Amino acid sequence: MERENEVELARQLIAGEPEAFDRFVDYFRARIFHYSWLMCGHREDAEEVAQETLMKVFESADQLREPEKVKPWVFRIAKNACLTKRRKSIYAPPRELSLDEFLPARHQDGDQVRLEIADWSSLPDGKALQSEMKRLLEKAIRELPETYRSVVLLRDMEELSTQETSQILDVSEDVVKTRLHRARLAIRKRLDEYLRGNATEVGEARHGTAPAQ
């Protein structure tokens, strides 16, 4: 759903229009579940976060006067609910990602400089996300340290703005930008390894053995 349609749905909900409740709950419950599932890693936790979040949204009528602010408000509540819900993370341990990790190797080929990266030109432009790519993308997101994962989920999956994301996560806009770039580079690198046909299963090994946070 485009942002303008989400705002319109929020407006209808606030105005008490017929069917707005069902549509709002169906739509946002799925979105919150998706975010929480990738943040918490457990289906039951994600379903509980979705329910708790929607309850809090309806209980905080004061925040619901401006339809444009409903989505960021929903995700701020969801983020906090995920934090309190969090069990021992099965995902990546907290760490800082540095730019240098993602700078592709270069080599001189005659008088040309070439990057050691895959041929991305044959990759379909987003729309036809093959199941293998989808699985890999999901895995790449889960491997991100939590602080980077939350930014990429809010900015690229939920398409919230830098300012909204900074308010949801209580960090500066510069921090949002830095983390988003590094998260994207990490995902790009993982997909690149796959496209080059030498994807390692490092992520799989790390998946089950991350130290408790």
Added chain:
Amino acid sequence: MEQHQHNEKCQEVFALLSDYLNLELPPEACQDIEAHIAGCPPCIEFADSLRKTIDLCRQYQPAELPAPLGQEAKAQLMEAYRRMLSSQTNSKLG
């Protein structure tokens, strides 16, 4: 020396690519990046792979969906929503 400067510019572009693709850079910085990229095939290639990564994230639809909402959970939400609507009406009247 010239090659060295060129490589340094590549690294600068590499660090700013997301801001550039998000249209979050000031116009001069955008022009600067565009001027470099236009003459640098490795940067074009890398920028394209990052743009496609972002597209994939935006197009991604989760494989997992929540279980259907139970009757009790729905009733709780509906009750909270009704209270919200009535408090809005009361505050308007008040």
